Amino acid sequence: MRCRYCNTALAPLRSLADGEFCCDEHRHAFREQPAASPEVIPEPEIPVAPPEPELSPALRMLRLKFPLRPPRAQPAAPLTAAPEAPVEVAFSKAPELPTLEQSLELPVEDLDPVADSYASESNEDLTAESYQNAESSQDDESSEDTHQHPSLETCASWQWIRTAWNSAPRDLKLVTIVLPVLAALAVTGSFPKVPIKTIAPEQMAQVEKVVNEHWKNLNQTISNRAAISYADDFRSGLDAWESRSNLTTSWSYDVAGFVRPGPLAIFKPTLDLVDYRFEFLGEIDQRAMGWVFRAEDLNNYYAMKFVVVKPGPLPLVDMVHYAVINGKEGPHVHKPLPMTVRADMLYRVLMDVRGADFTVIAQGQVVDFWTDHRLQHGGVGFFANRGERARLRWLEVSHQYDALGRVCAYLAPYGIEGRNGTFN
Numbered sequence: 001m002r003c004r005y006c007n008t009a010l011a012p013l014r015s016l017a018d019g020e021f022c023c024d025e026h027r028h029a030f031r032e033q034p035a036a037s038p039e040v041i042p043e044p045e046i047p048v049a050p051p052e053p054e055l056s057p058a059l060r061m062l063r064l065k066f067p068l069r070p071p072r073a074q075p076a077a078p079l080t081a082a083p084e085a086p087v088e089v090a091f092s093k094a095p096e097l098p099t100l101e102q103s104l105e106l107p108v109e110d111l112d113p114v115a116d117s118y119a120s121e122s123n124e125d126l127t128a129e130s131y132q133n134a135e136s137s138q139d140d141e142s143s144e145d146t147h148q149h150p151s152l153e154t155c156a157s158w159q160w161i162r163t164a165w166n167s168a169p170r171d172l173k174l175v176t177i178v179l180p181v182l183a184a185l186a187v188t189g190s191f192p193k194v195p196i197k198t199i200a201p202e203q204m205a206q207v208e209k210v211v212n213e214h215w216k217n218l219n220q221t222i223s224n225r226a227a228i229s230y231a232d233d234f235r236s237g238l239d240a241w242e243s244r245s246n247l248t249t250s251w252s253y254d255v256a257g258f259v260r261p262g263p264l265a266i267f268k269p270t271l272d273l274v275d276y277r278f279e280f281l282g283e284i285d286q287r288a289m290g291w292v293f294r295a296e297d298l299n300n301y302y303a304m305k306f307v308v309v310k311p312g313p314l315p316l317v318d319m320v321h322y323a324v325i326n327g328k329e330g331p332h333v334h335k336p337l338p339m340t341v342r343a344d345m346l347y348r349v350l351m352d353v354r355g356a357d358f359t360v361i362a363q364g365q366v367v368d369f370w371t372d373h374r375l376q377h378g379g380v381g382f383f384a385n386r387g388e389r390a391r392l393r394w395l396e397v398s399h400q401y402d403a404l405g406r407v408c409a410y411l412a413p414y415g416i417e418g419r420n421g422t423f424n
Contacts, residue, residue: 005030219412226412227405228276230269233394234259241265241381244298258283258391261382266295270379270397278351278380280395283344284308284317289390293351293358294378299327301378304360305388306337306347317341319360319368323375338367346393351380 002009005026021027165173232240235257238247243265250262270276282289288307295301302323310316317337323330339362341347352359360368380397384390399405 222408223412225400225405226409227401228273228397228399228409229401230267230397231394232267233257234392238265240268242268242271242298254391258393260285260389260391261384264292264298264381264383266292266298266301266379266381267395267397268379271295272377273379273397273399274377275354276380276397276399277401278353278395278397279349280382281346281348281393283346283391285391286387286389288385288388289347290383290385290388291349291351292381292383293353294375295381296375296378300325300375301381302358302372302375303329303383304351306349311343313343315341315343321358321368321370323372325374333370335368337362339363339365 003022003026004020006022008022010022021030168176234253238251238259241247243250243263245263247262247265251265252260252262254260278291278293280291284306288305290303290305292301292303302321304319304321307318307320308315309318319335319337320332322332348363350361352361356371356373358370358372359366380395382390382392
């Protein structure tokens, strides 16, 4: 610890006795010294900006429309390497912004061209007439830009025509090309005539024979490809059905308009068909419901039945199909119907007959499929053996009933000649 008066080091015991002085004389001398007044640090003077001179209305308007630009920064000089010289950090004052008079005295390249044109008239008041002249000049420049050169306008119009032609539909292009040709032919005259040598009567007859044969073959081809569709709802009678017995007594109707089949009867319009789709709607009243297809006559056909093997609210039904050749029944094939049925259910059955392949579809589900090559063509029909009773509502038979088939049926000049007459 040191003395506050002479700044000498104090002995340990002395520092405990006298505190901060080495002797009593130094204590009294320190107390008798006048108190030093605190040093007053002068406040820095704040520079006062000189008052701006009063501006004329024209300059005030220019200042509002064209704000002042700050002065361009001068490119910094390249620094030279001086490793031996000491580095000194110097603080410089911030650059002062130019006043209005200094900004007006800037060189011409520092001002906008539009501002320069207005600054040249700064000594005079900017009247309304000068503003109108400036706006009219700008409108003239914009109008000059919008109006193109006549050649450029012509190119633009041809470009539009080419774009419209590329985007036009093909039919419109074809009509656009064909119409001028037809108009030219109508104005100039008919097509040029080609002289043809006279043909002998024998050759003419031969030509007519060849043409007639080709035309007949074409008609036959169209007729063969034409769509065929037959339907019967049994409301108009049973005249279109062929049977050994009298159908008016062996077949009957119920009060709902359903027909009850009896002995075998074949739908005559379908006798000459080969491939077709055979669909009908029927119901089993007692034991079974049977139908035939590919029936060449009453002694040669394929037969099929839905037979109830276990009656009840949910009966079990088997499918049975066999062939009858020359009046003799072949072996019967039994298969269970793979679906749940009810006692009063209406069966919608579809037979697809194509070549030697036969497909059975019931209620929209394929239930059976087999192959047999013995019978090549034949119609459809229904039958009910002794102890069996069913009801039928309608049937439909169609062949080649697609878009092309319908077109060919429309173009066919003659009806399709069947065994028992002409049917369309």
